[in-house]
Amino acid sequence: MINFQVKDLNEELQSIEIPDYINLSLMEVLKAWEYPIAATCKGIAQCATCHVVVLEGLEQLSEAGDREMDTLDLLGDSDYRSRLACQIRADNTLNGCVFQVKGTRSLICGTPVVFYK
Numbered sequence: 001m002i003n004f005q006v007k008d009l010n011e012e013l014q015s016i017e018i019p020d021y022i023n024l025s026l027m028e029v030l031k032a033w034e035y036p037i038a039a040t041c042k043g044i045a046q047c048a049t050c051h052v053v054v055l056e057g058l059e060q061l062s063e064a065g066d067r068e069m070d071t072l073d074l075l076g077d078s079d080y081r082s083r084l085a086c087q088i089r090a091d092n093t094l095n096g097c098v099f100q101v102k103g104t105r106s107l108i109c110g111t112p113v114v115f116y117k
Contacts, residue, residue: 002092007055007100008035020092026052026099027085035101043086045071050085051078057097061088077102 002018018029027050030037041047045067054061058081064072068087072078082102088094 002090002094004057004094004097004099006030006033006035007098009101013098018090022090024090025086026050026088026090026094029090030085030101037085037101039086041086045084045087048072048075048084051075051102052083052085052088053079053100053102054081054083055098055100057094060093060095060097062093 002020002022003015005013005015007013014033016029016033022029024032025043027037027039027043030050030052031039038047038049040049043050045065048071051072061083064083065087068084071084072082075082085099
């Protein structure tokens, strides 16, 4: 089993356990757990509605690709710990990680648009 934690928009921490054979992205797992992620671009790293901050375990994850970095650069609130959940595979590298959901914005023509707070 894969075990990690997620801090939601209300600062509440929840433990998540998923099968280690699952073939999904972190975004798909978070949506299944009913986290408020719009996934406007359907997982192609263009909208940033699945923006998460890696609070623990960043060194365990693969590095962000160019498209993901370009999208994150357009956000005003991203930092070196920021990732797009659609670009993180739900595999054993997530064990022990802690993520904070930040996906409250979408990028439309490069402009941040707030969907919900």
